[in-house]
Amino acid sequence: DQQVKQNSPSLSVQEGRISILNCDYTNSMFDYFLWYKKYPAEGPTFLISISSIKDKNEDGRFTVFLNKSAKHLSLHIVPSQPGDSAVYFCAASPNYGGSQGNLIFGKGTKLSVKP
C-alpha cells in the first residue's frame, strides 16, 4: 500500500497563476515532509520542507501547508513561472527506529506552466 500519495499525475497552469500540488499520507508516524523538484535528465533537488509541529512553511514563491488531522499537505507556487515546469515529488520521513530520516516518496506530479 502506498504510504505517500500524489493523486494528480499532471497539472497545467497559466504563467502568473497559482499552482497547487497535493499530497496525502497514511502513516501517522511521519514526522517530516519534503518537496523535491525534478527536471528531465537530472536528479531531484530539494525545494522546501515542513516539520509536523508546524502547519505552514514559506520560502519565496513556495509555501507548504500541512494538515495533520487530514494527513494532507500541499505545495503552493505563486506566481507560477515557466521554469517551474518539472515533476514534483512529495516525500515523508518517519520518526521511528532505524528508519529515521529515510524518505518515502510519492509518485510525483508533472507541472506544466504555460506562458
Next chain:
Amino acid sequence: DADVTQTPRNRITKTGKRIMLECSQTKGHDRMYWYRQDPGLGLRLIYYSFDVKDINKGEISDGYSVSRQAQAKFSLSLESAIPNQTALYFCATSDLPFDEQFFGPGTRLTVL
C-alpha cells in the same frame, strides 16, 4: 564540480550480467542512499548506509547488493541483471536524519 557524482550515466547490458553502479560525494556526509525510479512509480529506496560500517536494506533490496568502500563512496551491484531492473538509479547523501538529501544526476540502466 558536482557534489554527488554517479558513474556510468548510461549503461546497456544483457540479462545475467553483473553490473556495478558507483556513487561518490564530496559533501562529507555520513548517510548515503540508493534509489530507483520507474515511470509512474516515484523513487523507491534500495539500500541505505549511515556510516561505513552500517548498511541497511530498503524497500526493494532483492536482487541488489551494496558496498560502502569509504565515507565518500557507495556502490550498487546487480549480481545477475534482469530486464525488470531497467530503471533510473539515483544515489543521494544527507548529513543529519532530517536534513534534505542531495541527489546525484542518475544512471539510466537498460537490461536487455
